Amino acid sequence: MLGELSAAARERTAALAARRQELERLAAEAPRGPAFAAALGRPSVAVIGEVKRRSPSKGDIAPGLSAGEQSAAYEAGGAAVLSILTEPARFGGSNADIAAARAATALPILKKDFHVEPLQLVEARALGASAALLIARALHPRDLKALSQLARDLALETLVEIRDERELDAALAADAAVIGVNNRNLETLLIDLATGERIVPLIPADRVAVFESGVYGVAEVERAAAAGADAVLVGSSISAAADPVAAVRALAGVPRRGRAPAAA
Numbered sequence: 001m002l003g004e005l006s007a008a009a010r011e012r013t014a015a016l017a018a019r020r021q022e023l024e025r026l027a028a029e030a031p032r033g034p035a036f037a038a039a040l041g042r043p044s045v046a047v048i049g050e051v052k053r054r055s056p057s058k059g060d061i062a063p064g065l066s067a068g069e070q071s072a073a074y075e076a077g078g079a080a081v082l083s084i085l086t087e088p089a090r091f092g093g094s095n096a097d098i099a100a101a102r103a104a105t106a107l108p109i110l111k112k113d114f115h116v117e118p119l120q121l122v123e124a125r126a127l128g129a130s131a132a133l134l135i136a137r138a139l140h141p142r143d144l145k146a147l148s149q150l151a152r153d154l155a156l157e158t159l160v161e162i163r164d165e166r167e168l169d170a171a172l173a174a175d176a177a178v179i180g181v182n183n184r185n186l187e188t189l190l191i192d193l194a195t196g197e198r199i200v201p202l203i204p205a206d207r208v209a210v211f212e213s214g215v216y217g218v219a220e221v222e223r224a225a226a227a228g229a230d231a232v233l234v235g236s237s238i239s240a241a242a243d244p245v246a247a248v249r250a251l252a253g254v255p256r257r258g259r260a261p262a263a264a
């Protein structure tokens with residue numbers, strides 16, 4: 001699944017190559033988005049609200065979602081940051097969703113896609129995203145490092161997604177400031193919150209740690225907090241909610257417990 005999604009992203013980027021100069025100019029001219037990592041440092045576990053119309057595991061979640069209206073609802077409910085899934089084939093997203101979210105809210109935006117090519121990061125910056133997702137499992141550690149450096153050069157923040165100790169090492173080697181542990185195995189698509197509970201405590205206390213996937217209610221936010229997470233990334237449950245303002249509000253406000261500094 002991950003290989004297929006990354007290959008498809010690479011193909012879409014090949015089509016972007018003709019627009020390279022234009023994208024580089026737009027990226028240089030676009031005002032920097034609001035600070036992403038800094039917005040996640042709250043007294044309570046920060047909620048990253050994701051706009052998610054469909055997924056490979058669930059099929060349709062909320063096919064008719066308006067990215068602008070949904071983003072405004074997340075903001076009203078107390079989300080700290082937005083995650084906008086732009087992947088078109090399997091998640092039903094688009095770049096236009098970023099523009100719609102930007103127009104509707106003042107929150108920092110994470111562009112969620114299978115970013116494997118440098119030009120995709122230039123595009124993310126041109127679109128006005130504050131940050132872009134990098135999935136450690138989809139990238140050779142060398143490429144994770146190079147894309148992380150390119151993002152810094154572009155004044156684009158990143159969220160580096162990991163699932164195990166080896167990927168944590170790769171994220172740290174890439175100097176990732178924000179590290180997300182995905183509870184979903186992107187190969188089997190199964191969710192196991194024990195993944196985040198095991199890996200989040202290993203993330204150095206000076207990084208922002210995000211607990212991703214499988215958060216449906218406050219019980220899961222409590223588990224994230226107990227593991228020491230600074231933020232939760234929530235997609236399906238709040239995208240499908242009849243009242244997304246109330247759904248986000250129900251998750252926001254769990255006190256952050258922090259992580260102990262690593263033993264020397």
Ligand SMILES: O=P(O)(O)OC[C@@H](O)[C@@H](O)c1c[nH]c2ccccc12
Nearest residue numbers: 182212213214215233234235236237
């Ligand atoms: O819908 P959920 O279980 O709340 O999960 C959200 C988010 O973590 C998930 O969409 C996600 C995590 N990593 C990704 C990488 C690509 C696409 C999607 C994702």
